[in-house]
Amino acid sequence: MSLSPKLILRQSQSLVMTPQLMQAIKLLQLSSMDLASYVAQEIESNPLLERAEGEPGGDVDDGDHRGDDAVVSSEPRDGDWMEARLPETRAEIEERFDTDLGNVFPDEAPANRSGGETYTASAWSGVGTGGGEDGDNGVEAYVSADATLIEHLENQLGLTVADARQRMIGRGIIDSVDETGYLSEPLDLIAARLGAPLDEVEVVLRIVQTFDPIGVAARSLEECLTIQLREKNRFDPAMAALMRNLELLARRDLPALRRLCGVDGEDLAEMIAELRALTPKPGLAFGGSPIQPVVPDVMVRSAPDGTWLIELNAETLPRLLVNQSYYATVSRTAKNQGEKQFLAECLQTANWLTRSLEQRARTILKVSAEIVRQQDAFLTHGVHFLRPMNLRAVADAIGMHESTVSRVTANKYVATPRGTFEMKYFFTAAIPSTGRAEAHSAEAVRHRIRQMIEGEAAADVLSDDAIVQALRDSGIDIARRTVAKYREAMGIPSSVQRRREKVSPL
Known part of the structure; x- marks a missing residue:
């Protein structure tokens, strides 16, 4: 056996994370506040990006515009339970109607600094931050903060x-x-x-x-x-x-x-x-760090026909404008190849960012719609009917990878008729049933344990064994150590301490 150098050709496949792909993945898992901060940094560094403050945007008003929402039936039919209602982009409208909208969009688009027209590269991008010009501060700006x-x-x-x-x-x-x-x-x-x-x-x-x-x-x-x-x-x-x-x-x-x-x-x-x-x-x-209110990314409300209406919260969707006219003007006056390359990179980055934001919105809407479909009983009847659900169940239903669903549900909140919940709340472990019935959600079981303890009398304090027996009688197969773990996680003392509290309250 001889040892000598050789040249061998091999074919292999590997996943390459391009900067654009990394950016799309990063945007997907950002919260609404982090996304706003990220977009602000991009606007500051990219001269072709602008923020549309209170402008009507480039959507064509066809008399039936209903916003960024989806309809979910409580009794879904195969392939017909969700209707996406995201506004169409200019290119999609032109392709569907086989027409040129060049005379329509410029009149509706806000004017840019160079005097030419500007149009949105992604028409879904909702509203601005709700503020006025930078110098138009409200009275809150002049109110002194509490001393920390x-x-x-x-x-x-x-x-x-x-x-x-x-x-x-x-x-x-x-x-x-x-x-x-x-x-x-x-x-x-x-x-x-x-x-x-x-x-x-x-x-x-x-x-x-x-x-x-x-x-x-x-x-x-x-x-x-x-x-x-x-x-x-x-x-x-x-x-x-x-x-x-x-x-x-x-x-x-x-x-x-x-x-x-x-x-x-x-x-x-x-x-x-x-x-x-x-x-x-x-x-x-004393005053400390300001408490940031939870801003839901998705709004869920009931429709008159008994379905669930799902909307993206327009307040969390940054609205960006790509100033194509400014790019055309500046690129004609570029003095060297370096300046032209810089402008081309800025345009590519701006277009990619708007497309990434659009894809992020569509993905959040798609995942939210599937969560609502699977948790319809919870929204209708309450926490007792919360179904056990994991990332794989949602990913398989919408044809996505589990990691994508995990990123979408991170740092996102859903406003429902039963309150505002983090998306992760709906993903709970399954507690088996004693018979052939469907498994129970761990969150629903915890809620039932809390209700049983809150309703106990001073002369009949429930031990963990008694709670286990009561749950098994109702069809929930659960171990005593699981009941103790749930009770301690909810901050509920043992039966001995609860009996002392009820007999000798302080």
């Missing part, structure tokens, strides 16, 4: 501490305070990061803990409540013993607390009432 907890503490630090070294340590401590008012970093790590002795950091910490709100910069719930009790001069030995045994209070073990604190039942009740009057999270009284 960090700002409030830093102001007190500047008035209280004069030593520059201690002020620097104080800023390091305040930077580690989270929005609830607790110290989120161990004190020794803060000391190591600042390069200061631990005992000196502890001295400054005690100063910061005197700031308003009382209880701030605590390292535990016990320390937070202790600071507030000391401020009220109510931290006596009995209260100190109660603070050291908060886990017994959480379990409602009142006899053990009376024994450890050395008080009777009446005194213990007064001590517990004092604790309930304290603030366990003092930092929440």
